[in-house]
Amino acid sequence: MAGGDHAEAEAVLVLPSEPRPVRLMNTIWADRDGVHDSLTTSADLARWLQATGLALDEPSVGTTDLRAALALRDALRRLAALRTRDARPAARSATQDLDVAVRVINETAAAGPPRDALHVVGEELHLRPTVPTTDSTAALAAVAAESIALLTAPGTVLNACHAPGCVLYFVKDHPRRGWCSTACGNRARAARHYRRHHPIADAAADPS
Numbered sequence: 374m375a376g377g378d379h380a381e382a383e384a385v386l387v388l389p390s391e392p393r394p395v396r397l398m399n400t401i402w403a404d405r406d407g408v409h410d411s412l413t414t415s416a417d418l419a420r421w422l423q424a425t426g427l428a429l430d431e432p433s434v435g436t437t438d439l440r441a442a443l444a445l446r447d448a449l450r451r452l453a454a455l456r457t458r459d460a461r462p463a464a465r466s467a468t469q470d471l472d473v474a475v476r477v478i479n480e481t482a483a484a485g486p487p488r489d490a491l492h493v494v495g496e497e498l499h500l501r502p503t504v505p506t507t508d509s510t511a512a513l514a515a516v517a518a519e520s521i522a523l524l525t526a527p528g529t530v531l532n533a534c535h536a537p538g539c540v541l542y543f544v545k546d547h548p549r550r551g552w553c554s555t556a557c558g559n560r561a562r563a564a565r566h567y568r569r570h571h572p573i574a575d576a577a578a579d580p581s
């Protein structure tokens with residue numbers, strides 16, 4: 374990764390079409406240099422809340438909000454790992470205690486009232502989960518409520534990407550989708566090809 378600004382801009386854009394809870398999980402991401410966290414400052418969180426449509430203009434974000442966001446993110450990654458039977462070592466959440474993870478999500482969701490609103494686009498009716506806000510507590514409460522719905526959705530909607538070196542999650546919008554992105558699909562195919570042609574090489578070796 375070239376520079377800090379580039380890394381930050383790229384991190385905010387990681388899989389932007391994923392639902393917000395997955396976008397929060399994916400603030401932990403990886404490249405050839407290793408695993409990165411794109412939520413390390415209050416400004417990072419403010420940027421994330423704006424990028425995900427939860428905040429208008431400049432949200433008021435302090436270190437308490439950042440701590441709450443990180444607790445929610447790590448709880449979410451722990452439960453996503455449970456839900457997707459994810460054993461990727463690099464993707465392991467900083468929160469491992471299941472009871473703690475569940476409590477963090479429930480308490481964060483309870484901190485704000487539900488703000489579901491009906492929204493009309495042309496002739497289509499949409500549920501807009503939150504009214505954009507400058508209140509970070511309400512914004513994180515909305516993400517937590519969305520997380521509960523995602524984590525309990527029937528079927529295998531939530532998936533961990535098992536391409537070499539990837540730590541991201543994604544929602545399967547197509548039955549044949551196996552990877553978080555085209556780039557990861559290509560890398561996984563290249564790794565498979567490499568293993569076929571180098572059968573004695575260490576299976577964990579990354580050919581890319």
Ligand SMILES: [Zn+2]
Pocket residue numbers: 534535536539540541552553554557
């Ligand atoms: Zn991936």
